[in-house]
Amino acid sequence: MRILLSKRAIRTLTPRFQRLWSTHSSFSTSGSGGFSDDPKPESWKTMEGLLRSPANFSPLSPITFLERSAKAYRDRTSVVFGSVEHTWLKTYHRCLRLASALTHLEISPGDVVAVLAPNVPAMHELHFAVPMADLILCPLNTRLDTSTLSVLLQHSEAKILFVDHHLLEVAHGALAKSDRTRKTPKLVLISQSNDDDDEDRSSSFDSNNSFDYHYEDLVKSGDSEFEVIKPRNEWDPISINYTSGTTSRPKGVVLSHRGAYLNSLATVFLHQMSVSPVYLWTVPMFHCNGWCLIWGVAAQGGTNICLRKVSPKLIFKSIATHKVTHMGGAPTVLNMIVSSPAGERKPLPHRVEIMTGGSPPMPKILAKMEELGFNVSHLYGLTETYGPGTHCVWKPEWDSLSLEERAKLKSRQGVQHLGLEGLEVKDPVTMETVPSDGVTMGEVMFRGNTVMSGYFKDLEATRKAFEGGWFHSGDLAVKHPDGYIEVKDRLKDVIISGGENISTVEVERVLCSHKAVFEAAVVARPDNHWGQTPCGFVKLKEGFDCVKPEEIIEFCRDHLPHYMAPKTIVFGDLPKTSTGKVQKYLLRKRADEMGSL
Amino acid sequence: MRILLSKRAIRTLTPRFQRLWSTHSSFSTSGSGGFSDDPKPESWKTMEGLLRSPANFSPLSPITFLERSAKAYRDRTSVVFGSVEHTWLKTYHRCLRLASALTHLEISPGDVVAVLAPNVPAMHELHFAVPMADLILCPLNTRLDTSTLSVLLQHSEAKILFVDHHLLEVAHGALAKSDRTRKTPKLVLISQSNDDDDEDRSSSFDSNNSFDYHYEDLVKSGDSEFEVIKPRNEWDPISINYTSGTTSRPKGVVLSHRGAYLNSLATVFLHQMSVSPVYLWTVPMFHCNGWCLIWGVAAQGGTNICLRKVSPKLIFKSIATHKVTHMGGAPTVLNMIVSSPAGERKPLPHRVEIMTGGSPPMPKILAKMEELGFNVSHLYGLTETYGPGTHCVWKPEWDSLSLEERAKLKSRQGVQHLGLEGLEVKDPVTMETVPSDGVTMGEVMFRGNTVMSGYFKDLEATRKAFEGGWFHSGDLAVKHPDGYIEVKDRLKDVIISGGENISTVEVERVLCSHKAVFEAAVVARPDNHWGQTPCGFVKLKEGFDCVKPEEIIEFCRDHLPHYMAPKTIVFGDLPKTSTGKVQKYLLRKRADEMGSL
Structure with missing residues (x-):
């Protein structure tokens, strides 16, 4: 019809x-x-002379x-x-x-x-x-x-x-x-x-x-x-x-x-x-x-360059043709850009600002992006915070640091943006703010006008999310002495092994620093002795097919406390959402199905 | 004590x-x-699941x-x-x-x-x-x-x-x-x-x-x-x-x-x-x-360079020392900068953005400012609009125009800023919007959240100011075909001569383009035949003391319709408020005291 x-x-x-x-x-x-x-x-009412009128009031709306x-x-x-x-x-x-x-x-x-x-x-x-x-x-x-x-x-x-x-x-x-x-x-x-x-x-x-x-x-x-x-x-x-x-x-x-x-x-x-x-x-x-x-x-009268599909070739072509100044993307987009064949690239007409969110940019990707002429910034937020909520505000004195140090600083989620009233890392039970020691973990909580009105038709979930007057993000983080927060894991992703909390994000960072690893995700695998142990799902780079799981595990043991190193490594593609996030619940299911170690 | x-x-x-x-x-x-x-x-209330809580609401405040x-x-x-x-x-x-x-x-x-x-x-x-x-x-x-x-x-x-x-x-x-x-x-x-x-x-x-x-x-x-x-x-x-x-x-x-x-x-x-x-x-x-x-x-974490007093020497010194990026000022500040002795100036470390308001920047001052390395922008507003309310948003295609044309475009008050809901030029009686013809005058009216709450203890004045749901600025303007407004005069400054409205701002602009004139203000003087005629108060530049009022009047008659040219010219300093605005009510009093022509 x-x-x-x-x-x-x-x-x-x-x-x-x-x-x-x-x-x-x-x-x-x-x-x-x-x-x-x-x-x-x-x-x-107590201050004489004031009047609310369409002359001085209009509902805020984009x-x-x-x-x-x-x-x-x-x-x-x-x-x-x-x-x-x-x-x-x-x-x-x-x-x-x-x-x-x-x-x-x-x-x-x-x-x-x-x-x-x-x-x-x-x-x-x-x-x-x-x-x-x-x-x-x-x-x-x-x-x-x-x-x-x-x-x-x-x-x-x-x-x-x-x-x-x-x-x-x-x-x-x-x-x-x-x-x-x-x-x-x-x-x-x-x-x-x-x-x-x-x-x-x-x-x-x-x-x-x-x-x-x-x-x-x-x-x-x-x-x-x-x-x-x-x-x-x-x-x-x-x-x-x-x-x-x-x-x-x-x-x-x-x-x-x-x-x-x-x-x-x-x-x-x-x-x-x-x-x-x-x-x-x-x-x-x-x-x-x-x-x-x-x-x-x-709001800024800018130009929107629309793309039906995202590919490195189209990205470089669009930047060159339209003199793109800003863009954004999950780390997969950055990954796509730095892994693109040289033939698909074009020189950038000027430095292009690129915002990345979802997970922090890895040092090697950061280095490549900068080399190509991009300036990578790191933001963090959730659908419940209208997208961006925090930003790793860059300090000019960091410019002179080594790439490794810059990447480490940039991987932090930073401070709240202008629209928020509060950002804290709190104990979700006592609602006490964690000390700014870079070590104590707590849940990231938001407060302010850029937090959602609620979950549609689910007042119970809304109430729970707003408990104590703060929005509970479900993300675990530490607060550094300079006040910047750093997300360590999803509350439900954290692995408890022999009574120790293991941040899967930290294990993933080490895995990704291995030269053969393209991308990686870590979840818990049941373990008869430890309760849980880390299980790494790894996608290898092309040309590295001969790498053995043992090599990767050994590498992790060299770069992490032993209890944090994965006991299991599985090679293959990672299941992802359309926004580039790894679907850990699917990996967890696979790890469960492997049975206890 | x-x-x-x-x-x-x-x-x-x-x-x-x-x-x-x-x-x-x-x-x-x-x-x-x-x-x-x-x-x-x-x-x-009709949409289930939503909750207002400190988690998602905080009063906006700077x-x-x-x-x-x-x-x-x-x-x-x-x-x-x-x-x-x-x-x-x-x-x-x-x-x-x-x-x-x-x-x-x-x-x-x-x-x-x-x-x-x-x-x-x-x-x-x-x-x-x-x-x-x-x-x-x-x-x-x-x-x-x-x-x-x-x-x-x-x-x-x-x-x-x-x-x-x-x-x-x-x-x-x-x-x-x-x-x-x-x-x-x-x-x-x-x-x-x-x-x-x-x-x-x-x-x-x-x-x-x-x-x-x-x-x-x-x-x-x-x-x-x-x-x-x-x-x-x-x-x-x-x-x-x-x-x-x-x-x-x-x-x-x-x-x-x-x-x-x-x-x-x-x-x-x-x-x-x-x-x-x-x-x-x-x-x-x-x-x-x-x-x-x-x-x-x-909001932007900037640095405020404070000055107890403003002088060209201190301005140039501060810009050089602190690498000033932005500043503002009434046209008198711009005048002060361009008229400063070369010995008091220092080269600017980079282009300095300067916002001017109060009255539009004159072409010759604009040219001098640009030569010195400033980029002048023009804003307009009133205390009732928290200061800035409109801005002459610059179009890139104007860059290639002649100085005269650029100055003319820049002298317009432009369009509303992001905080306002509406800006119109209206007939204050019928509240009808004037056509965008660049000719028809009306009163500038504002509407939106950046209009005052009212006049303290003067509900009557507040009501009057908000009549018809718009804030009445008291300024007369035209709207150009491109939607930009241009203020022509204060409603109470306009001169009615032989039934014709004369914009004192336009007469002042011609006066100021005379090589001997440092600054000028025009008010009505009673006239037995015409009702009112323009009376110009002029401050001459140093070294031009020999100029006669007749020369100035002649110059105006060459550059304006005859009825708009001043019939009287008085030399001397102009009385001003601390923000650099000419106190026209004092000049009007003096013109009244001169008696009818």
Whole structure:
């Protein structure tokens, strides 16, 4: 079923949405409307002369970044995707049209709109258009299987699903698995092509897979004079992001307009983006809304270089062609860059800032990246902190240190960014802060406006996560004497061997420093004597197939206390999430299946 | 009277303040305290699983910038004043001590603390320490006369007055004039010296002028473990700033923690400050809290170069010594720089970003500044918009234009910064937005979180200022086809001659382009035939004393429509406020006294 709505048709639909919203809203953007959710603060009642009015109050929302960029940077390039290029004014108008079209579909204010798409311009636009229509965006991981997708679509109660044409079949698979008694979401097809993309040119789009609307038709049919529906309250949800699911069943992290505004600005600050950066999209946009940089780049009127797929060749080509200034990526992206064949590389036009998160950059990769002309910064955060939450703020006096020392300092997760109120390493039971000795471990805890509103439909999990007035990250860390934190492990990854805690991260770091090792992950294996012992899963570099597990174990015993050295080494590929994180729960399962030593 | 409080004495004072605050507070920073001022948003009630907790909510306040910089930039230099140098950690501890000491004086939460001081480190510290003790700062203009000061001290109900030693006599003069039935504020003496300052070395401090406390004694006596009292609500006032009083009696503009946080970040963005800028204080700190940059520089862990007095020699010396990256100033500061004798100049170590506001930079000054190595940016705002509100965002394609064209573009006030929701030029009666034709005049109106909370004790004035849900600036402007606004005049300065509106700013621009003119201001003079005609007050450059008024008038008639050319020219110095704005109301009075033409 494919329905093409003409502009006229959409205009003549009953303006049910407008009506719904007007009864639903308590804040009027014109006139001196009331603020039922935000009464006049107590202090103002005792201080004569003050007045809360639309003149001096508006809910914080990243929507305003787009509105402003359409004025301040209107003729500058907002988005590049192959031969497609938009200006900020055009992006703004396209988003207005799309928002307008959305309000005419069978949907109500506050409903969830899901999207399953790679880093194409539509994915960028939906981050503005959906909230501009008072709807909540749910960006889905593009590598999820149909069963998980089906669960998420039902859990989120998405009314509309935007799908990239390459993923339409997956979407149909997911919908086929969903509960028949419930209404399935309407499908909107996105088919934006990138000439650079071979796969795209030979697109095997299956015309049998039906959809309800076409993305570009919606955009065309909408009204560019649409009046943006601002959140009535800045605490209104803007996005539901399902966690990557490395450890447990996915949870729907609800993010607010306020938090998104503040985290976007904080991320722009820590990324040191000045006016009009050129940002290369090597971080998946579905991942924490592209670390909040979909909104952040808009705040600075930058240019978004979209890529359907990430490859070293495309990265180097994009940097050279578009004079990319900033990019980001999990360590796998860095790994991909430094391991690329020389023939795929191009010289960088200038130093490129690259933010990495997920796990700390290894010294050898850091060295190679610097040699190639990148400046690597290290950030850390979780979906629950809107992506970036801390940053290893670099001190100028560290510049003169050896590579090894610099890598060691840079591998620390650092200090909180500007948007947070607090970052501490605490004993999760007593809630006492650990001493800043670089040794005592505790749980990383966050507090501030850039922490999620909660887990959707799981008040119990939210309560538990916020116990004691701090968000419990589930990560174990130490605090160094200079106040910088260093994550040692996931709380549930830590190995307890003979009563000693073993940080798997530290063992992995030693494994990765072996010349034959491409990447490694360590989990616990049951042990009759010690309870648990470390088990290392290792992917070898090409040409090192003759290396024996014993050699690796010996190397670890030379570089670690003996109890920390793995007793088992398994060679092979590591299972990963789409964001490049190793799926340790799968490795744990394999280690369990090996049985006790 | 001079009381030295020992640390012990202060500690043993009845903790009245602590008690007062605890009853006054409804928000607890630990535990999952209630939020009486911020109920759970409506939308959260319908969305299951969300929770507002100290984990995910904290009132926005620029205090957090200092707290974070004490961690992220702790060993970097925060303040330099002659031979005095502090790190961010030291500044933080000094502010904690001062805040702690304040809570032990005879003062209650929410009370006003005034300060009368130039750009010395104490002035910087008070911007943090006063709000950290839940008090409201009132930075007073250092050039006010005793009568005006007396009025402001009474109007603000200041309980404490911090005074620089050079201004102690003025402060006593003001207090002597105040209402005897009311309690006068306690005096705290600031006597921070700068070796660079000749006047300071030969300080004629009159020991007969009494005071209650000494600044450094308070700092010493306070507790560096003091727990910062965060605002219960981000709408709580942080500062009361009296307007410069160019046109009418001073008004107390109340600014909130939220607005200060947001305007600080927006100003850092528009000033393009990256991490650790070096900021030279040529803008008075009392002026809109140093355009919000006292807080903004803290957000980026920058270095504040303090100057007691501004002179070209000190400016060039400071830039060379401290590698200043950013500074600001009214056009008079720019004028001072370009007119300085070559012997007082030093080569700049790199391009220095200078923000100017108050009135647009003239082409000849712009050219000279660029030649000297400065990059001039133009911002615009009012005390009511926390200082900076708009910015003439520069477009790269303008770089290649002629100086004349660039100056013309740069003289425009531009577009709103990131903190604002709206900026429009509107008919103040119909509230209709003027067409973007560069010709139709209207009043500049602002809307957003960086607009004041209101005029202290003047609800009527607040209501009027916010009529129609927009803040009425009182400035007349046009909107250009590219969306940039250009201020043409103050609403009350505009001259109506024979029914035609004359922008005094335009006439002044032509006057200033005459080779003999140093600076000029134009006001209306009564005219029997035309109603009003322009009257120009002109300060001539040195060596041009022989120029006749007729020559100037002739020059204007050659460069303006005849009705816009002044009919009267008066030579002499222009009366100015301390921030460098011409006091037109004094000139208008003089023009009125000349009688009708």
